[in-house]
Amino acid sequence: MRTGTITRSTSETSIEVTVNLDGTGVYDVQTGVGFFDHMLEQLSRHSLIDLTVRTKGDLHIDAHHTVEDTGIAIGQAFARALGDKRGIRRYGEALSPMDETLTRVALDISGRPWLVWKSRFTQAQLGTMDTEMFEHFCHSFAQAAGITLHVETLYGTNNHHIAESIFKGLARALRTATEIDPRKADAVPSTKGVL
Template sequence: MRTATVNRNTAETKIGVTVNLDGTGVYRVATGIGFLDHMLEQLSRHALIDIDVTVDGDLHIDQHHTTEDSALAIGDAISKALGDRRGIMRYGTAYAPMDEALTRAAVDISGRPFLVWKLEFTQEKLGEWDTELVEHWFHSFAQSAGLTLHVENLYGRNNHHLVESAFKALARALRQAVEIDSRKADAVPSTKGVL
């Protein structure tokens, strides 16, 4: 089983994360931000990655540190669970429709973190979560997981649907990318021999 546990404790947040890349999408999520919890549940369920995450953050200040640090810890746990990346498919692409919204995500588990983000919102909050923090979550996650990640909303109007389709697209693309390639399970998928 490809699993990892990360504990991240700072003056701003205290976080515990455990992931299982070969799971069934079982989750236990408690960040203190309802909408973020809902999105992390979607990520777990649709990636088939078991995620257990608990965050005690400085929400009395704002949601920035909890958002950023949860992404960093989850990304770090996924990176650790991947180990030397031997046998993984490496790439994944998915389209996720949600009612009128359609979002595409493409993932390369490259070890070269980069985010291309093409998604805009027309409201400042979803529940109590600041929509400007959605991109920041994806950026922080890509950085700590070592992903090249492209997320593009193709169309849509409802802000809830836009965000949820982005998380679901990421989940499905990530599911493909972390899968073991039955044709090359013994090799790191790079001509360099390392990722």
């Protein structure tokens, strides 16, 4: 099993994350931010990556540090679980419809972190989560995991649906990219020989 556990503690947050890339989409997520929990549960279920998250953050201020640091910790656990990335498909993409919304996610587990973000929200918050934090989560996760990540909502009007289509699309792209390619299970998918 390709697993990774990260414990991260700062003056703002205390986090423990475990991922299992070869799981079945089992999740146990507690961040104190209900809508964020819902999105992380979608990420786990649709990627088939088992995810355990325990975050205690300074929510008396707002959810910023909680979401940011959880993204970093999940990304670090993800990178640890990937190891030398031997055998992975490396690339993943998904078109993710959610009722009137359609989001495209494409990613490369390249070791070169980057985020291209083309999604907009018309509400400042969903539940107690600032909608600007969806981009920030994706940025933190991509940086810590070493992923080139492109997220583009092609159209949509319902803010809940936009957020959910992003996380489900990310999940499905990660599922493809992290799968072991049976034709090259012994090789790192790069002409360089390393990722």
